[in-house]
Amino acid sequence: IFDDRDGSFLLENDSGLMVINCAGPWIQDVALPLGLNLPVEYRLGFQLSVREKYLFQHSIITFGPDKKYVIISQKKDYVQVGPTNTNAENSEDINNPVLREQATDYLARILKNTIEPGYNLVEPRIRSGGLRVTLKLPLAPDSNRPFVLDTKFENYHVIYPGKAVLALRTADEFLDKIVNEKKFTLCLDGRHKIKNSFKLNFIRL
Numbered sequence: 001i002f003d004d005r006d007g008s009f010l011l012e013n014d015s016g017l018m019v020i021n022c023a024g025p026w027i028q029d030v031a032l033p034l035g036l037n038l039p040v041e042y043r044l045g046f047q048l049s050v051r052e053k054y055l056f057q058h059s060i061i062t063f064g065p066d067k068k069y070v071i072i073s074q075k076k077d078y079v080q081v082g083p084t085n086t087n088a089e090n091s092e093d094i095n096n097p098v099l100r101e102q103a104t105d106y107l108a109r110i111l112k113n114t115i116e117p118g119y120n121l122v123e124p125r126i127r128s129g130g131l132r133v134t135l136k137l138p139l140a141p142d143s144n145r146p147f148v149l150d151t152k153f154e155n156y157h158v159i160y161p162g163k164a165v166l167a168l169r170t171a172d173e174f175l176d177k178i179v180n181e182k183k184f185t186l187c188l189d190g191r192h193k194i195k196n197s198f199k200l201n202f203i204r205l
Contacts, residue, residue, distance in 0.1 A: 018178055021158045022167040026091075027133060030158050034151050036196070041136040044094055045083030046103035049127035050111065052079050064110050072114060080127060081107045094129045103129075148174055 021030060031038040056074040064070050068085045084103045093099055108124045148170070149158040157174065159167045 018175060019156045020171040020174060021156070022171055027158075031149065034149065034158075035193075036149065039136045040133045042088035042090060042093065043132040043134065044086040044088045044099060044103070045130045045132060046086065046100065046107070046126050047080055047082035047128045048104060048107035048111070048124050050079045050081070050108075050124045051077060051122045053077050055079050055115065060114065062110060062114060064106060070107065070110050072111060078127075079111070081111050081124075083130070088131070091131055094131055100126050100129070 028038055028040055053076075054074070056072060056079065059071055059073040061069055061071055066085070070081060070083070073080045084106060086099055086103055088094070088096075088099070104124055104126055108121070111124070112119075112121070151157065159170050159174070
């Protein structure tokens with residue numbers, strides 16, 4: 001079912017309804033019933049907001065003390081700085097006040113090191129935060145590239161996202177291949193553990 005401003009419609013191919021679950025932080029809960037153990041680790045990507053007009057004319061890509069990239073962009077009447085790459089224990093950490101304060105200090109320091117010394121900034125605040133989930137497996141791909149988990153049901157598939165936008169694009173591509181009866185190579189099968197391991201390492205390679 002696709003929702004848009006003109007209403008909804010149902011699209012089916014000859015084999016019936018196809019369900020694609022773009023699993024996010026709950027990927028472990030989705031994988032366990034399929035016989036797949038996918039231990040994951042979480043990262044938080046916080047974005048900082050500083051209410052300043054005309055501070056920058058262009059976006060700037062720089063790096064923090066942890067060697068992770070940070071983008072500084074002028075957004076109308078405020079400057080956006082981020083994201084962080086903060087370790088997290090679980091999905092609830094996105095509201096953890098200590099982690100949010102640490103992210104604020106980290107991003108504000110990067111911004112202050114980028115502009116002229118002595119420039120007084122309006123008090124920065126966290127504008128938004130996003131949760132990322134990555135596989136925590138030996139030899140697992142260190143990548144946000146999505147892949148598809150095949151289940152024991154022919155018309156039900158799960159996409160491990162990395163990032164939500166990539167997961168949705170992958171789902172779209174996957175459905176297109178199914179409708180046109182083409183193969184999608186990045187599928188893991190819940191019934192073949194050794195084959196899955198081989199595929200994961202092939203992706204990594």
